[in-house]
Amino acid sequence: MPLPQPIPFKPEVEQILPDEQTTIAGLNEAFDQILETTARNYKHAVRAVHAKSHGVLVATFTVNPNLPDHLAQGMFASPATYEAYVRLSTNAGDILPDVVSLPRGMAIKVVGVRGPRLSDAEGQSQDFVLVNGPVFQAPNAEKFLGKLKLLAKTTDKMESGKVALSSVLRGVNKALTAVGIESVAINAMGGAPNVDPLGETYFSVTPFRYGDFVAKFRLVPASADLKDRSGVEIDASDNENAIRDTVRAEVATINGRWNFQVQLCRDIEKQPIEDPTVEWKEDEAPFETVATLSIAAQDSWSAYNVRNIDEAMRFSVWTGIEAHQPLGNINRARKATYRHSSDFRQATNGCPIHEPR
Template structure:
């Protein structure tokens, strides 16, 4: 059985000679946006440059399942057991404000506690925490740091484009495909643009009814994978507030999440999809969806959310003080690919800048109770 899965080797990733230089440019632009967001963002606080608006911080528990096939029982999933967890639900936009203005891209960031072994963050190797930062789409619209340089700028300035109606939208689309005029015609970002269009058509959904994927590939011990956090069907069937209309009120996602969690517990499946074909399941091209018929997603853990009350501004305050990064993982789960590699230092530097501007201590919690208090 193991022979059908592509083994992990370092050469599955491409080397980009301009990587470090481009990452430093992204960091500079990100820090400038975060600094300007204190006045321009409308909240009086420094905002994240993506997933700026959070919808709630939720207490949870991850049960790593026993009896997994050896190809899936890799890294942290090789040891069955239960771990406390925190979940941050958010909107994917770099802007805050009414839900109707932010789009339907949403995220689930997961922090698992009491995970042994050093993380891949050199400045905090011994936190004992393990993060996922997942989005509600199986693909992403950016493959390289070179592309990210102009795509980031477009998204940060999107309100200015789209406030001008159709002409502004046309300029946004043209600038996206051409890299704001920097790309040769043969290199226009058509794959990225088509992925963006696909994701932009994602219908709004209750946060508990969405699936959330790692933005790109990750190492899974001896193999290569993508990780999906998807609703447990039996719990999803019990959700009452299924239809989400962002135009019906200024806030729609958070009230629905609050109400559901006050009334009933919930559960997601944490699933691993192992790579079987690097051509059809590429590491460096995040615009390609990995076909389930080549390799189905297999449940390796349960993410359980007990009934709880997340209402009140203190929940949002505690959520805002936390940091999530796909690089706060052990080496067996390292993010893979050019764009995933860029997130390591970009996330670290942007988190440091945001916490400094908001005068928040930037310390990784050691337990859920340290953040939310003891379970009720």
């Protein structure tokens, strides 16, 4: 049975709620509690989410040639090769020992992407912010705010309790996984497998405009040296930075490659725009490869890259071109909150946040 045609993009695919600005203000208040607590304790401001980095990489992002019309959209309309920067992270707003196992994140900044820019998007970069799971933990920003308020109250408190809870939840998660159940909530609380980030598959989770269409994105290990790390767990029992050290040792010797893929929306009921807790099923909306992300052997924790990528850059889904506009309630809430977090870091650390050229 042939697949339905991709749904055309039009502004009406979004359904804006009347109280979104009130929710965004609440999110900023909760993030302030996290930001101020961690800055006071660390004597240095860190990100409100995904505070802990495991590696910062220089990469190459290559758009594939001869893409069919439905994939040759936006920055993928023509073959091109770009320099890119990659940040690997864990999703908490405080910097915890790696034995507290949480979902992984990968942020990509592709430099030199031409085209009309999104409102307030400086520079000429296109950012992609991804996590190693296909769905978000809340259906909308209001529900996420409720979870965030609880997290803000526990930021940088009861570290030993978080370590113990994470150990228990990992056991629960393994039992559930054995019978085919995956819990986003348990993962977010510290029960995620403590996996090597280089072997993970990463998802945008939320949808974006894809030129004339609407899509989600995915990044999949393609080279053997990355595939071999898929699902491999890291023992962090006696090293609070075990993930960073593992990644550093691995990246020093490999030439890794991921496939960057697009999943076009083909049925707005089955692939909703506004609820990122609903997984877009691959048999109803297949992923198609449009580009590759490649890294050469390098030092993933060099002082230069830590200073210039981890400290001096922001990664935001709202840094990019109009052809890849973020869509949906969660993405709309991310615009002001991402800026709020990076402005706090900039003011507190006295380090200007900049876009590379």
